[in-house]
Amino acid sequence: MSDRPVRFGLIGFGAWGQHHANAITVTDGAELVAIAARSDTSVAAAKEKYPDAAVYNDYRELVAREDIDFVDVVVPSHLHHAVATAVLQAGKHLLLEKPMGVSMDECDDMIRIANQQKRLFAVGHELRLSSMWGKAKELIDEGFIGDPLYALVELSRNPYRQGADGWRYDIDRVGSWILEEPIHFFDLARWYLERSGQPERIYATANSRQPGRPELQDNFSAIMHFSGGSYAVVSQTLAAFEHHQTAKITGTKGALWASWSGAQDRTRHPTFSLRGFDGNEVVTIPIDKPTGELFELEDQVARVVQAHRSGVPLHCTAEDGRWSVAMCLAAEASVRSGNIVSIGDYIS
Numbered sequence: 561m562s563d564r565p566v567r568f569g570l571i572g573f574g575a576w577g578q579h580h581a582n583a584i585t586v587t588d589g590a591e592l593v594a595i596a597a598r599s600d601t602s603v604a605a606a607k608e609k610y611p612d613a614a615v616y617n618d619y620r621e622l623v624a625r626e627d628i629d630f631v632d633v634v635v636p637s638h639l640h641h642a643v644a645t646a647v648l649q650a651g652k653h654l655l656l657e658k659p660m661g662v663s664m665d666e667c668d669d670m671i672r673i674a675n676q677q678k679r680l681f682a683v684g685h686e687l688r689l690s691s692m693w694g695k696a697k698e699l700i701d702e703g704f705i706g707d708p709l710y711a712l713v714e715l716s717r718n719p720y721r722q723g724a725d726g727w728r729y730d731i732d733r734v735g736s737w738i739l740e741e742p743i744h745f746f747d748l749a750r751w752y753l754e755r756s757g758q759p760e761r762i763y764a765t766a767n768s769r770q771p772g773r774p775e776l777q778d779n780f781s782a783i784m785h786f787s788g789g790s791y792a793v794v795s796q797t798l799a800a801f802e803h804h805q806t807a808k809i810t811g812t813k814g815a816l817w818a819s820w821s822g823a824q825d826r827t828r829h830p831t832f833s834l835r836g837f838d839g840n841e842v843v844t845i846p847i848d849k850p851t852g853e854l855f856e857l858e859d860q861v862a863r864v865v866q867a868h869r870s871g872v873p874l875h876c877t878a879e880d881g882r883w884s885v886a887m888c889l890a891a892e893a894s895v896r897s898g899n900i901v902s903i904g905d906y907i908s
């Protein structure tokens with residue numbers, strides 16, 4: 561494989577897209593050659609910050625360029641499908657932010673086109689690359705806790721940002737608030753309980769602080785049962801302060817307890833710890849580098865570069881992204897009906 565830098569185009573230059581731009585520019589072997597934004601303000605901001613990159617106000621001009629290898633899509637969730645299909649149809653590899661799509665049809669359509677075009681398709685579930693959430697996975701796989709039986713992934717944080725033009729508070733554009741952040745935790749819980757087979761059913765409940773906006777669910781909890789007998793609890797409140805995330809995983813022999821805290825999700829100065837009990841003693845497990853979504857974002861760009869250059873497996877494939885969307889939609893159906901929902905109908 562050639563050693564020339566992997567050439568990236570970035571679509572979306574909002575709060576998170578700007579961090580993607582930075583992650584691309586600090587990654588060895590990656591080059592940010594073009595950015596597409598929508599408003600004049602974002603176009604001007606992109607030009608000022610990245611004078612060497614071409615900046616477009618129509619993403620179709622970016623995808624039409626022949627010299628781009630990978631396109632990184634960081635636009636509001638209801639636009640993922642339209643933008644991602646244009647990228648794939650133009651024959652580019654794709655890194656698409658979560659949620660992969662807002663419906664199963666969207667996910668299936670994108671997977672079909674990626675397969676047809678034989679393109680790489682990674683989804684932005686970056687927590688899988690974390691030195692801490694990932695270390696927990698490694699220990700589980702090594703048998704540190706025995707057979708896993710239970711996983712709790714929990715977040716308490718401040719309210720979501722509005723997003724450009726308020727898309728995050730418009731249910732038709734955000735899809736649901738489950739697709740916004742609990743989707744990461746479904747992905748983690750499934751990863752941790754991988755040895756327990758497939759999840760079979762889910763029960764979820766939620767409520768809103770705004771009586772007139774019941775669809776904006778500040779509090780959300782779900783229980784997901786796996787075929788092997790284990791179960792996972794995913795729980796989130798947006799009615800709290802700062803950003804505090806915990807995972808507790810227990811097995812036939814021991815337990816793990818990971819926690820992360822920061823003034824906000826995008827901090828470079830978090831506190832975090834991973835403690836474990838292997839059935840004999842409680843230990844603090846050293847974490848070899850800082851963890852947090854800004855760090856993992858850089859690791860994610862590095863990973864897709866390696867995948868492109870040397871065929872290293874993607875950290876999160878389109879099938880993984882699809883699975884997590886399915887889980888959110890099943891959870892949503894359970895919240896709506898008040899019933900336990902069979903997951904097979906969603907993931908088949």
Ligand SMILES: NC(=O)C1=CN([C@@H]2O[C@H](COP(=O)(O)OP(=O)(O)OC[C@H]3O[C@@H](n4cnc5c(N)ncnc54)[C@H](OP(=O)(O)O)[C@@H]3O)[C@@H](O)[C@H]2O)C=CC1
Nearest residue numbers: 572573574575576577597598599602634635637657723724
């Ligand atoms: N994996 C993770 O941890 C995270 C993932 N995300 C995901 O990333 C995505 C973006 O979120 P975020 O950055 O917070 O949202 P923002 O609203 O802050 O940014 C969205 C950006 O998309 C731009 N945009 C909208 N339409 C177009 C278009 N047609 N062409 C080009 N750009 C367009 C907007 O442009 P303009 O500014 O001109 O209006 C805006 O800059 C979402 O899907 C979100 O779920 C977000 C945070 C963390």
Ligand SMILES: O=C1CO[C@H](CO)[C@@H](O)[C@@H]1O
Nearest residue numbers: 720721740741744825853
């Ligand atoms: O991880 C995340 C942090 O919060 C954001 C919302 O504010 C989400 O979009 C995102 O997925």
